[in-house]
Amino acid sequence: MTADSLEFAARSLGVELSTDLRAALLDVYRGLDAWPDAEPALRALKGAGLKLALLSNMTAGMLHGGIERAGLRGLFDRVLSTDEVGSFKPAPRSYALGPSALRVPVETILFVASAGWDAAGAKWFGYPTYWVNRTAAPVEELDATPDGIGRDLDELVAFVRER
Secondary structure, eight states: OHHHHHHHHHHHHTOOOOHHHHHHHHHGGGGOOOOTTHHHHHHHHHHTTOOOEEEESSOHHHHHHHHHHTTOTTSOSEEEEGGGGTOOTTSHHHHTHHHHHHTSOGGGSOEEESSHHHHHHHHHHTOOEEEEOTTOOOOOSSSOOOSEEESSHHHHHHHHHHO
C-alpha cells in the first residue's frame, strides 16, 4: 500500500521516480523513530498492569523492526498487522483483529490513534478511542468523536489513570 501511495503521489505531482529513489523513499519507513515520550508512557501503562497491543497497517516485519530499533521490545503483549486479514484500516475487518487476538470485548479496549481518521474508524467499529493529536488538528468531520484527545502520550497516561 505504501508503494502504491508513493507511485500515486509521484504521478499526481508529475515526478518520475528512479528505481533507486523509489527504494530509498520506501526504506524510510523501516527507519522511523519512536516519539521521545513513547517509552516512558508505555512503561507507565504496562507498570499499571495494562495489556498493550499494537495494530497497524505496516507489515509485521516493519513493526517488529521498529519496535526493536526504538528499544520497546517486551512492552507489547501483541503486535498485530492488518496483513493478517488482507485488509487495511479503516476497514472493519482490520479493527476486528484487536478483540479477536486479545479475546476480550471491543468495548474493553482503549484504542489509541495517532491519526484522526484512525480514531474515527476505531470509534465506528465500537472501540472507546483516544486520539494523540500532536498537531492540534481539528476533529475529523466523520461523526465519530474520540472519547479523549491529547497532545502527547503523557496526556494519554493521565487520561487512562483518571478512568
